[in-house]
Amino acid sequence: MPRDGSFTRDRILAAARRLVIDNGFRATTVESVIAASGSSKGAFFHHFPSKRDLADALVAEYVADDLEMLEQGMAAAYDAGPGPADRAVAFVRFYEDMADEIMTGTTGCLYTSVLAEMDLVDAGTSDPITKAVTIWRERYAELLTAAVGDRSDIDVPALSDHVFVTFEGAYLLARTTGDPTQMRRQLAVVRRLLESVLK
Amino acid sequence: MPRDGSFTRDRILAAARRLVIDNGFRATTVESVIAASGSSKGAFFHHFPSKRDLADALVAEYVADDLEMLEQGMAAAYDAGPGPADRAVAFVRFYEDMADEIMTGTTGCLYTSVLAEMDLVDAGTSDPITKAVTIWRERYAELLTAAVGDRSDIDVPALSDHVFVTFEGAYLLARTTGDPTQMRRQLAVVRRLLESVLK
Numbered sequence: 392m393p394r395d396g397s398f399t400r401d402r403i404l405a406a407a408r409r410l411v412i413d414n415g416f417r418a419t420t421v422e423s424v425i426a427a428s429g430s431s432k433g434a435f436f437h438h439f440p441s442k443r444d445l446a447d448a449l450v451a452e453y454v455a456d457d458l459e460m461l462e463q464g465m466a467a468a469y470d471a472g473p474g475p476a477d478r479a480v481a482f483v484r485f486y487e488d489m490a491d492e493i494m495t496g497t498t499g500c501l502y503t504s505v506l507a508e509m510d511l512v513d514a515g516t517s518d519p520i521t522k523a524v525t526i527w528r529e530r531y532a533e534l535l536t537a538a539v540g541d542r543s544d545i546d547v548p549a550l551s552d553h554v555f556v557t558f559e560g561a562y563l564l565a566r567t568t569g570d571p572t573q574m575r576r577q578l579a580v581v582r583r584l585l586e587s588v589l590k
Numbered sequence: 591m592p593r594d595g596s597f598t599r600d601r602i603l604a605a606a607r608r609l610v611i612d613n614g615f616r617a618t619t620v621e622s623v624i625a626a627s628g629s630s631k632g633a634f635f636h637h638f639p640s641k642r643d644l645a646d647a648l649v650a651e652y653v654a655d656d657l658e659m660l661e662q663g664m665a666a667a668y669d670a671g672p673g674p675a676d677r678a679v680a681f682v683r684f685y686e687d688m689a690d691e692i693m694t695g696t697t698g699c700l701y702t703s704v705l706a707e708m709d710l711v712d713a714g715t716s717d718p719i720t721k722a723v724t725i726w727r728e729r730y731a732e733l734l735t736a737a738v739g740d741r742s743d744i745d746v747p748a749l750s751d752h753v754f755v756t757f758e759g760a761y762l763l764a765r766t767t768g769d770p771t772q773m774r775r776q777l778a779v780v781r782r783l784l785e786s787v788l789k
Contacts, residue, residue, distance in 0.1 A: 413708040414616075414707055415614050415617075415707050417616055418617075498708065499706070503702060506765045507703055508613055509613055510617075512766075517766060520766050521767060524763065546775060546778065546779065549776060549779050550779050552775075552776065552779075553756075555759065555763060556762070557755055557756075557759055559759040559762040559763070560756055560757070560758040560760075560762075561755050563705055563758040564751055564754060564755055564758070566705045566711065567701070567705055567711075567716060573748075573751070576748040577751065580745065580748045580749050580751075581752075583744065583745075583787070584786070585783070588787070
């Protein structure tokens with residue numbers, strides 16, 4: 392265990408992430424996080440003086456993971472070769488291939504949980520999510536702009552957002568059907584639609 | 591006011607729908623619903639003996655509205671003419687044309703709010719949502735099966751689910767960006783992708 396307590400902090404965040412995704416932020420008590428993480432009350436409040444601090448740390452960590460995955464997707468796209476349509480399709484295929492792994496051990500998305508509570512939105516807890524969505528839009532639009540060329544029938548920013556939209560909607564579909572493979576199937580739908588429109 | 595008290599019941603449900611969509615079910619207290627609806631405690635408990643009864647009634651009403659809109663979409667599709675691709679596209683265009691109206695006075699979807707809390711899922715409160723999703727899948731697959739023909743590269747049930755997925759994801763996008771027109775833009779993306787793949 393590192394002497395700086397980062398192990399305890401990470402363990403608390405991992406337990407909190409699961410509880411918040413399963414039950415919502417307001418329903419997740421500090422006591423339930425302490426119990427699930429096996430930490431002490433003292434350790435918890437050392438790392439997170441308030442529940443709002445916990446929320447901010449959860450969102451910061453989740454956003455960092457999300458943006459790291461975005462960069463992996465961008466790298467996979469550029470690895471797919473010089474063709475702009477191939478790259479735009481390869482970006483979605485990267486997540487499609489990762490989908491079953493992404494869904495392992497989770498029942499949903501922290502973004503949905505945070506955005507489901509307007510008081511968290513109003514308090515600014517969701518601001519890093521908005522920034523992450525904007526970065527996703529801009530990064531994928533790089534690939535789409537090259538693939539779309541001078542066609543005026545395609546709304547590139549909206550098409551770029553559609554990957555985020557599919558992720559969030561597929562999390563909901565997976566939860567309501569109890570079937571985590573819905574993520575992979577929905578990403579495959581988008582990938583095939585893109586193949587059709589771009590090639 | 592009808593003597594059967596349906597006016598009071600409807601007013602309570604409307605206030606509760608708004609509060610639950612904004613803040614989540616657990617965060618919505620019976621007291622806040624009573625205050626927002628301007629009803630009395632006695633009237634509330636007459637109509638909804640428990641918070642679980644309120645949840646079930648909210649979901650039942652929302653599902654009924656959703657399935658009514660589905661039938662309107664199917665009618666619009668069949669009105670579009672005899673061409674199966676035209677019909678499948680017209681179905682999505684119906685919601686695209688309705689999107690700004692759908693987003694008026696709401697900040698999200700009751701389905702997201704209910705599915706965000708696993709205890710509601712485990713208690714069966716979300717079961718009617720699962721049934722509604724299945725009915726959407728089957729009804730739209732009618733149109734898609736005809737439009738897709740004998741092509742084997744298209745996963746018709748997943749493509750059919752993609753309209754639900756887009757709705758739910760676009761609600762999240764609208765909330766995180768604060769822009770309700772995202773619903774219309776995302777439905778337009780799906781409509782254009784469908785035009786491309788089916789025509």
